[in-house]
Amino acid sequence: MKKISEGTCPVGRGLARTGDAWSMLVLRDAALGLTRFDEFQRSLGIAPNILTRRLAALVRDGVLERRRYSERPPRDEYVLTQCGRDYLPILSALGAWGARYFGEGDVSQLVEAGSGRIIDPVVVDRATGRPLDEIDLRTVLPGGAV
Structure with missing residues (x-):
């Protein structure tokens, strides 16, 4: 299988860090409050070696932060960084x-922390506030090239 080319493409760089199914599911579970290796493993039914690699990659890329919660035996928990929290609307x-x-x-749903109101996520054009699914769209490269 060919590796995703990161190059200068932000989509490629984002996918290289969070684009596999296991990483997205780990992030979903982290958003739901799971923090410990055994919690992720139990929730996902993932093999320990795969989970170890995914957690290490998400920490390396700054999406999760590893925090030590026990010295004897040494145990870490994994919590979302700001980068990881910024990914939650994408997952939603x-x-x-x-x-x-x-x-x-x-x-899983996004909920406004203060009021508990469930958020219905839509992607909108920042300039007009119109939902993108209401706009006739096409994709172009920077500078307008197709």
């Missing part, structure tokens, strides 16, 4: 898209 939008087009199911 992906979950909403998946539920819409590939079947209903329980999808």
Whole structure:
């Protein structure tokens, strides 16, 4: 399988860090409050060697932070960094898209911390506030090249 070319493409760089299914599911579980290796493993049913690699990569890339909670035996927990918290709306939008087009199911939700109000994520044009799914879109490269 060919490795994703990161180059100067922000999409490629983002996918290289969070684009595999296990990493996204680890981040989903971290957003739900799981922090410990055994919690992730139990929730995901993931092999320990794969989970170890995913956690190490997410820490290396600054998406999760490792914090020691026990010296004897040495044990760490994994918590979202600001980079990881900034990824949560992407996961939420992906979950909403998946539920819409590939079947209903329980999808974790973003909730406004102060009020407890459930957030319905949509991607909008910052300049107009219009949802992107209401705009006829096409993609171009920087400088307008197609």
